[in-house]
Amino acid sequence: SLLEDSQYQPLSGAYATYMLPNNASKVNVRFHQLCSAVKRVYASMFHKEAISLIESSVHSIEQEKMAIIIMELIGQSFDNRFYPTFSGTTQSFNYYPVSYMKRNEGVAFVALGLGRTVAEGEKSLRFSPKYPAILPQYYSIKATLASSQNSFYVLDLNKNTKALLNGETENLDLFDLQVAEDDKVLSWVGSVVSNEDNVLRDSLNHEGTRVITFAPILKFGLFPLADILNKFLELGQRALGCEVEIEFAVNLFKDKNKKPEFCILQIKPMVVGVSEELTHELDLTKDNVICHSTLTLGNGQFNDIINIIFVDPAKFNSAQSKIIAREIETLTAQLGTKTPYILIGPGRWGTADPWLGIPVKWQQISGAKIIVEVGLPEFPVDPSFGSHFFQNITSMRLGYFTVNHKSKKDMLDMKWLKGQKIVQELKFTQWIQTDAPLSVVINGQSGEGHILKPLPEIPAIMDEEETTGI
Incomplete structure (x- = not known):
């Protein structure tokens, strides 16, 4: 359209x-x-x-x-179940790069079965086609089990008489991975966390929990997915003249006489970055900026945030970091999960080592819309990239700021924060509320982000020529 x-x-x-x-x-x-x-x-x-x-x-x-x-639906029939080996999307611009990835090198999301899994933001595998071996959400066995896709969508061929009775998804069914293994499809994309030694094995010949890793494709090259995606992203950008998003589906066959099928379903333009007009209208002078970071994750503008949960670095005690995490959970519960807030604190958020930062679990900060990690000499900033934290940040489209104390450009206005109204103060943590909403601007292209002070209201000036004279 x-x-x-x-x-x-x-x-x-x-x-x-x-x-x-x-x-x-x-x-x-x-x-x-x-x-x-x-x-x-x-x-x-x-x-x-x-x-x-x-x-x-x-x-x-x-x-x-x-x-x-x-369009013809891409897939294969398995006992009245119709689905492709896997499907997914790839984007030429990566808002959340990790390791030595670059934003303009692209990202892909793939899942077993029909593409509804990816489209609806359910569990899928995320990787960069430039670096297919780097899988940030699988940084440990526990994370692999938690992050892996464990069910997939198929088209039910038996529902041919009531295909449209209850909307778009009524004729799609959800099955667990055992069904894909019985259909001899799981072997293309699956691995096993072995029951014997709790080690990830890239073969289904072991007893254990099945997980979707795409190891046969991304690790052993049974199908050149990464090369194909890189090529089509390059062609798409050249053809459309902008960043692109491509939807695709793939059929792989056990019959060696049948060639694999890579099918492009759709290619569309992708909006990237914050417009120049937007960042120009918001005054980015030092007096108006609460926080500035040259290393951020995310993209766009976040408005209408008036609440801040702040861990004062002056009060921070690494020996008490677990208590601080519980204080944050208490304040989050009072705010409610639907009230967005900015979370600011020293060291590394979500670390498994309480001596490196604050070991919060995701449910303890579920309302956070913007997360700020503040570096201190004794707690140098090491962003939580690659952990379960990173997976939540990417899936929830949060804004993420890293304030490096060694950088001359990065800053956090502590004096302004401490001058705001405190709704509640615990031993280490404060719930701060501003009189007017804050604005957060993250440029997905440059990785630069700003948290801005409330803009002063401009008094309306009456135009005498337009008044009624009454």
């Missing part, structure tokens, strides 16, 4: 997609289902979610025009 696929502000996933088994015995039934699906896609323009997306963008619903694409 004109709006969903706009090059300037695409509204990804705004409208409906229907998958039809197309296997009813009567042709007129299949034709009726197709016509009904087309009507429903058009009608999805007026769903509440689509309208709210359009209203929050620069577009208006009156501008919209749409064409319906009818």
